[in-house]
Amino acid sequence: MSEFAAVAVFLLVGTGIVLFTFLLAKIIRPSAPNPVKLETYECGETPYGTAELQYNVRFYIYALLFVIFDVEAIFLFPWALVYRSLGLFAFVEMVIFITILVFGLFYAWRKGVLKWF
Amino acid sequence: MNLTMFSPQLLLALGGTLLLLYEAFGRENKRTLQPVCTILVLLAAGVLLWLSDGQVGLLFSGMVIFDRFFIFFATLVLLGSVLAVAVAAGSLAEQRAYHGEFYALVLFSVLGMLLLISAANLVIVFLGMEIMSIPLYIMAALRRSSSRSVEAGAKYFLMGAFASGFLLYGIALVYGATGSLRLEEIAAAWADGAGLSFVGISGMLLILIGLAFKIAAVPFHMWEPDAYEGAPTAVTAFFAAGPKVAAFAVLLRLIIWTFSISDPIIWRFVWMLAVLSMTVGNFLAITQSSVKRMLAYSGIAHAGYALIGLVIGGQAAVGLIGFYLLGYFIAAVGAFAVISALEGKQEESLSFDNCAGQGKTNPALALALALFMVSLAGIPPVAGFVAKFYIFEQAIQHGFIWLVIIAAVNSIVSVYYYLRAPVYCFMKIPESETPPAPVSLGLIFTLVFAAVALVVIGVCPELFIKLADSSAMWFL
Numbered sequence: 204m205s206e207f208a209a210v211a212v213f214l215l216v217g218t219g220i221v222l223f224t225f226l227l228a229k230i231i232r233p234s235a236p237n238p239v240k241l242e243t244y245e246c247g248e249t250p251y252g253t254a255e256l257q258y259n260v261r262f263y264i265y266a267l268l269f270v271i272f273d274v275e276a277i278f279l280f281p282w283a284l285v286y287r288s289l290g291l292f293a294f295v296e297m298v299i300f301i302t303i304l305v306f307g308l309f310y311a312w313r314k315g316v317l318k319w320f
Numbered sequence: 321m322n323l324t325m326f327s328p329q330l331l332l333a334l335g336g337t338l339l340l341l342y343e344a345f346g347r348e349n350k351r352t353l354q355p356v357c358t359i360l361v362l363l364a365a366g367v368l369l370w371l372s373d374g375q376v377g378l379l380f381s382g383m384v385i386f387d388r389f390f391i392f393f394a395t396l397v398l399l400g401s402v403l404a405v406a407v408a409a410g411s412l413a414e415q416r417a418y419h420g421e422f423y424a425l426v427l428f429s430v431l432g433m434l435l436l437i438s439a440a441n442l443v444i445v446f447l448g449m450e451i452m453s454i455p456l457y458i459m460a461a462l463r464r465s466s467s468r469s470v471e472a473g474a475k476y477f478l479m480g481a482f483a484s485g486f487l488l489y490g491i492a493l494v495y496g497a498t499g500s501l502r503l504e505e506i507a508a509a510w511a512d513g514a515g516l517s518f519v520g521i522s523g524m525l526l527i528l529i530g531l532a533f534k535i536a537a538v539p540f541h542m543w544e545p546d547a548y549e550g551a552p553t554a555v556t557a558f559f560a561a562g563p564k565v566a567a568f569a570v571l572l573r574l575i576i577w578t579f580s581i582s583d584p585i586i587w588r589f590v591w592m593l594a595v596l597s598m599t600v601g602n603f604l605a606i607t608q609s610s611v612k613r614m615l616a617y618s619g620i621a622h623a624g625y626a627l628i629g630l631v632i633g634g635q636a637a638v639g640l641i642g643f644y645l646l647g648y649f650i651a652a653v654g655a656f657a658v659i660s661a662l663e664g665k666q667e668e669s670l671s672f673d674n675c676a677g678q679g680k681t682n683p684a685l686a687l688a689l690a691l692f693m694v695s696l697a698g699i700p701p702v703a704g705f706v707a708k709f710y711i712f713e714q715a716i717q718h719g720f721i722w723l724v725i726i727a728a729v730n731s732i733v734s735v736y737y738y739l740r741a742p743v744y745c746f747m748k749i750p751e752s753e754t755p756p757a758p759v760s761l762g763l764i765f766t767l768v769f770a771a772v773a774l775v776v777i778g779v780c781p782e783l784f785i786k787l788a789d790s791s792a793m794w795f796l
Binding site: 303306307309310313314 | 337340341343344345
């Protein structure tokens with residue numbers, strides 16, 4: 204049970220630090236409320252309209268494709284680190300893995316996913 | 321490491337990927353070649369499976385297992401998929417649900433089922449479950465123009481994600497209690513009592529609930545009627561054949577082998593699941609006006625009957641459930657195939673009223689429907705009777721008299737709604753003329769195969785019982 208007790212202590216200390224910093228900031232910082240501070244953040248642009256508008260579904264498909272290749276990159280890093288000691292077998296395995304993903308990209312491409320209009 | 325024991329899965333992955341590319345780049349004859357290629361890949365996977373018969377072993381440092389159990393249940397899954405794809409070849413385009421991706425999705429889903437059946441590690445159980453389920457969600461929503469189909473997909477997805485949550489949480493707790501994800505090590509921890517803590521038993525129950533969602537046992541059955549009814553009928557046939565068998569297989573592997581059923585809490589839990597599933601499934605099936613929905617509830621009831629095998633427990637349960645599923649899924653796929661043909665071009669699912677007069681316009685289809693219903697109801701001399709009789713007889717021998725009495729009463733109730741479809745077909749006078757149903761080559765293949773198989777299994781069951789029993793010889 205002692206190992207789990209360490210986790211509990213960690214949890215408590217972690218929460219405590221966050222609460223403490225918030226409290227500290229509240230005491231120290233000057234208070235200057237301003238309506239601009241409450242506006243939606245849109246990368247520095249002046250916001251207009253409401254946030255509840257319909258998004259083009261293509262954003263999601265793009266995001267999906269991005270996530271797939273993002274995850275692929277995560278798999279590539281550990282593989283690249285120990286590549287020398289793994290040899291040819293690992294190379295072939297990774298080529299197969301990437302080929303499958305590239306096939307998926309071909310499919311998406313051919314189906315017109317990459318065209319915006 | 322011997323890769324030939326993993327070759328069915330590899331072939332399915334390769335076939336699925338190539339079919340996806342073919343869908344994107346192929347030009348002519350796509351609609352006929354895709355189902356043919358899919359069936360060939362499935363059959364080839366079956367051949368590869370049986371080529372390695374007799375070998376046993378753990379692959380990929382104990383992640384995947386190859387044994388007789390895997391061969392038997394994988395054969396059931398492959399067979400069911402072949403039958404369902406043969407139906408889909410003709411009916412998907414007819415019902416405006418044709419998307420070439422369907423065939424690639426079938427292969428990916430079957431790959432997941434095979435992984436699930438061959439899992440020797442809880443991580444692979446989860447992985448197989450997801451690879452199996454995600455294509456199923458897409459398939460349910462295949463008829464994109466119909467809001468019912470989209471609803472079916474959304475509901476199936478949400479409930480499936482919920483079930484995955486249960487499963488994963490259970491896996492985490494079992495890992496916490498036993499310190500291992502490997503089934504053999506968990507089994508050892510369970511046997512010497514180390515896993516039998518509060519945490520371990522909660523984890524096991526959560527895993528059981530996750531799997532109960534997949535076999536649609538009451539009270540985790542809510543998604544099934546909607547998913548079955550909304551999906552295109554050929555897809556429903558696939559749902560009844562593949563995922564159920566795979567989920568039962570992994571249930572057997574986990575409950576019988578890993579956590580021995582002798583534990584009283586789990587025993588009571590499975591007993592309750594079985595009784596609830598057959599009673600609720602049967603009584604809700606009576607009130608249905610759609611044949612497809614009635615069959616969905618009947619699927620819930622049959623999951624309940626099959627769970628009796630799990631209550632009996634021990635190695636005998638494997639043969640009992642294997643044989644029961646063999647009888648069930650052939651009849652179910654056949655029945656859905658007939659429904660898909662009788663629906664023709666119409667988008668709503670077939671109601672009993674639509675059945676009226678079919679005995680005259682489509683006598684062969686109506687006769688086949690009658691045969692499948694007789695088998696599902698468990699009337700001799702077809703497979704459904706033998707399967708039910710065998711499971712009830714074993715349950716009595718093991719002293720589960722009350723369970724058998726409840727099951728027998730349920731069986732009698734179920735005869736009413738099963739025979740309603742043939743009665744409407746042959747005895748009711750239709751209000752309007754029914755057009756002759758479109759019949760494709762694949763449909764004929766499925767119907768003839770299913771009908772012959774049901775009669776053969778019903779007349780000489782010994783061979784198949786022996787085959788199912790031999791699947792209990794798993795690698796320990």
